Amino acid sequence: MRFFLSLALLVLLPLAAFGAQPRAETEAAFQRWLATTVRTDAAAKGVSQTTMDRAFAGLKLDWTLPELAPPGQPRTREEPQRQAEFRGPAPYFEEGKMRALVQGGRTRFTTWSRTLAEVETRYGVPPSIIVAIWGRESGYGAARLRYSAIQALATEAFMGTRKDHFYPQFIDALVILEGDHVPLSEFKSSWAGALGQPQFLPSVYLSTAVDFDRTGRRDIWKSVPDVLGSIANYLKQNGWQAGTGWGFEVQVPATVSCTLEGPDQGKPLSAWIEMGVRNPDGTPIKARSQKQVMHLLMPAGRFGPAFLVTDNFYVLKTYNESDLYALFIGHLADRIRGNAAPFSGRWADVGGFDRGDVRAMQQRLEARGVDVGSADGLVGYKTRIAVGSWQEENGRAATCFPDTALLRAIR
Template identity: 50%
Template sequence: MIRTLILTVIFAFTMAALAVPESQAATKAGVEAQFRQWLEADLWPAARREGVSKPVFDRAFAGVSLDWDLPDLVPPGFPKPKQRAQSQAEFRSPGAYFSEKSLQSLTASGRSLMQKHSGLLQRIEQRYGVPGAIVVAIWGRESGFGRASIPHSAIRVIATKAFMSTRPDLFRKEVLAALKILQRGDIPASEMKSSWAGAMGQPQFLPSSYLDHAVDFDGDGKRDIWNSTADSLASIANYLAKSGWVRGRDWGFEAVIPEGVTCALEGPDRARPISALTDMGIIRISGRPFPEHERRAPGMVLVPAGIYGPEFVVTPNFYVIKEYNNSDLYALFIGNLADRMAHGGSAFVTPWGDTGKMLRSDIARLQSSLENLGYDVGGADGLPGYKTRRSIGEWQAKNGQRPTCFPTPALLQALR
């Protein structure tokens, strides 16, 4: 009985020591105090279980305070931020993503760097199977070929987000991964720089991606994606190779889908030999035939703006690029930039239509209506991905309309 009472008292005192009064928690100083307690009582035991030593942990957080300037923070004790009405966010036309000025500037710099690092890129392609132009295109898009300012302390950013962001579980995993990097000794905490989102170095890897994909290609015994061009480029290639890059295949081709062939063919789960697509009448927009080795291999239709913009036949490598950044437009940007650098390519031939006239909340309602009819739209998130686009096309065909595979106000009204 006495032992039970003692344990109860000890537990109460421990909880009291960790707790911060509501009045104190409603101040930045109070939240900072909670943060230091969280580091010692919660994060340190988890880090120790991951093999992180106390000296490494203490050095990582010496003098580290919360970064209050980051977005999407939910400080304990503070009023929760009001959610922005989804109707405030307008879906932008896909064409807005493809700034010709930006693409031309990146192409000029990328070509020069491909020549400068030609030997390195050849060795990387030999090992990982990823063309140098794809690697350099990602390098350019992510960090301006390593020239972009990456000013934030990764430990501070990720720890702040793990403690008080809208996605604490995600960033808790990432802060533990960052501590494991420090334990390895690849870089000191003072030099572990990231973006405001916690993406690190020239390839913009989160810490978990670093652990899975970063490589030491210059042979100095460290995986340095902050200062080593060789490590940075090889790490990008390794990421794509581990994500399933198919050696020897292109990423895709701008195409023309003829009248009478539905745009609802879209999606990686509807792959078929490219020769089967050409049998339907789908051709490259250049008029040149698809390379013979590509004709025998699987391809997929891609219509990111439905019938209101460029149409494509893409290979599985397109979806590997999406593993790096889960966006059709990002993967198209990388593919187009790589083509410009390697083959003298230019802008897509078909212009992007002005399709950004709907609010995201309206698109979400349209998606919900299709879901209620049994269509798989990939979630009612207000972003028209390939599942939404092809569901629209299928509904239109079923209801006697010409498939356009893209949301419009008229379509939303028809589905109500």
């Protein structure tokens, strides 16, 4: 489940791109929408007129947000091309940033050790994983949330390019206000309405956030115990298996095809060992449960480190639907605990292609009945498998990761 969005990847048009008259007309239509559609739907979910009056007082559209499609106006962003998938994974794991998060995480690990122990007892999630997500999402609470959640969600719900996604989140934000968990003045979010230090969407807050410090409010903006407990509860609800790690780096011999990657091709650890998979330094894998089902993960195909991961890795992916994100969390957690150094494998200089080129390749493969996951222009594991399978079918060494020439050659 992908519910956390990066701000840095968006290209905005200046406010002047929108004429004054169309803005005025759109603002008037926005007020009518609030007074009719929104009030009706919010009331049906138990939101009082008093809460809505308070939330809508002086509320206007935020024309600086990305992903807008105002009536009669151009979209306010270009399609992002600069995700890690297009630049290569290496910058995602830049060591200077990682070291800072490790240091900050170890400090919080010690400061909040008692609370983290209580959270682990209740939810079965290791403290290091909880702290790693906290660090990644909000810099351990240091990141400033600049947006009014109500304004951001209302704007995107009314004139965003993904209204169907944002509208129920906007209604849920009003439900949160009705519950009096946070004052309106402190109800801050990302531009996409991700709330508080864990960056939960409103629907996730309602189903997952907990009052771990027992103050009567689920305060994921200021209460560290509530933040830690809520992150752990989210992972537990999504299937985290207590007593099982996320995975570890390995060395994969050339005799093992990179097309064996993914959550649908798991094997007992003993089977991977028999195939020649070893520790990164080439030594045999020992002192682990040989019956544990593990999955091959190669985020850059043969152009980067390889890993064996458990089902818990895919639980981490529900927090942010990205292999690199889940890998970052697992690796950061290991280093916070002092159990890991930087990856032994090195990321090659890959990427640099256009998202449109990836999508076109995916569409060609889909036309042949190949499962690429989704023709979304992203190089996910199913697309990596499809690339590797095409390479093997055409007598090439499988790398399971494209370059610009390969994207155009695959038919």
